[in-house]
Amino acid sequence: MSPSITGFEEQYFEDPGFAPGLKGGDEVRGYGYYPDYFAIVEAQLSALIELSGASVLLDAGCGKGALAAYARRDLGCQVVGVDASRYGVRWAARAWGGEFTVRAAVGALPLASNSVDAVWCNGVLQYLDGDGARAALAEVARVARTVCFISNIAAAQRRLEWGRSDLLTHLYLRPAQWAALAAEAAGAGWRVTALPFEGESAILLDRPRRTGAALPLRFTELALERMQRLGALRRMPPGLESFRAACMRSARAGH
Numbered sequence: 524m525s526p527s528i529t530g531f532e533e534q535y536f537e538d539p540g541f542a543p544g545l546k547g548g549d550e551v552r553g554y555g556y557y558p559d560y561f562a563i564v565e566a567q568l569s570a571l572i573e574l575s576g577a578s579v580l581l582d583a584g585c586g587k588g589a590l591a592a593y594a595r596r597d598l599g600c601q602v603v604g605v606d607a608s609r610y611g612v613r614w615a616a617r618a619w620g621g622e623f624t625v626r627a628a629v630g631a632l633p634l635a636s637n638s639v640d641a642v643w644c645n646g647v648l649q650y651l652d653g654d655g656a657r658a659a660l661a662e663v664a665r666v667a668r669t670v671c672f673i674s675n676i677a678a679a680q681r682r683l684e685w686g687r688s689d690l691l692t693h694l695y696l697r698p699a700q701w702a703a704l705a706a707e708a709a710g711a712g713w714r715v716t717a718l719p720f721e722g723e724s725a726i727l728l729d730r731p732r733r734t735g736a737a738l739p740l741r742f743t744e745l746a747l748e749r750m751q752r753l754g755a756l757r758r759m760p761p762g763l764e765s766f767r768a769a770c771m772r773s774a775r776a777g778h
């Protein structure tokens with residue numbers, strides 16, 4: 524098996540001078556990019572698992588396996604970690620529960636359809652082109668039974684120093700643009716919601732028949748509450764009120 528990606532080996536993960544990534548932050552959980560970053564994903568992932576009732580999780584593009592290890596140890600999930608990087612997978616395999624790590628591309632997952640409850644895919648699809656991202660979104664929707672959280676670099680990053688020096692990222696899309704791609708790719712039964720989190724471009728795919736009408740809003744509110752408690756929220760997202768109103772309207776309309 525040789526997933527066809529390049530650029531994600533030791534230098535990507537470890538070299539502080541190699542963009543993207545401000546390496547050298549808090550690496551305790553493998554999140555070296557920003558010192559405060561882990562609290563954000565911890566809030567989002569714990570809220571997702573709690574509200575969806577998921578117990579089997581795929582971490583698609585798991586990097587060095589920090590979050591997969593956290594989900595196994597602290598959230599009690601069974602987690603399969605998948606990444607295309609030889610270096611990332613070597614580290615992820617040594618992390619807590621790391622025997623469940625596989626080297627594969629997210630667009631060709633070696634998993635059966637409907638084999639996991641939830642998919643977590645953070646900071647991965649931005650590296651693909653449009654067709655690759657569409658294929659990967661179809662793959663995560665194929666293997667997931669209930670819910671998928673997909674987050675990518677914020678579109679605004681393209682104009683910053685970060686974006687100018689980052690030669691690996693191809694897709695700088697807003698949440699609504701990711702949602703449109705996902706809606707095209709995921710197929711029947713999935714609801715796709717663009718989320719209002721700041722500093723990232725995040726979407727949620729869920730199957731409302733299983734998760735209920737209110738999941739996108741409950742998830743967003745619980746994640747924000749946890750970020751606040753963990754000291755990782757500078758302000759409530761400016762788009763939160765209109766997001767709330769849109770969720771209420773769509774719940775009333777029955778979808």
Ligand SMILES: C[S@@+](CC[C@H](N)C(=O)[O-])C[C@H]1O[C@@H](n2cnc3c(N)ncnc32)[C@H](O)[C@@H]1O
Pocket residue numbers: 526528531554583584585586587590605606607608611627628629630644645646647650651
């Ligand atoms: C920014 S890191 C994110 C890692 C992890 N999800 C996290 O939040 O820390 C990007 C990861 O995506 C992986 N990746 C990039 N393209 C991929 C692909 N097509 N399939 C699987 N993994 C890929 C890289 O190897 C790298 O580990």
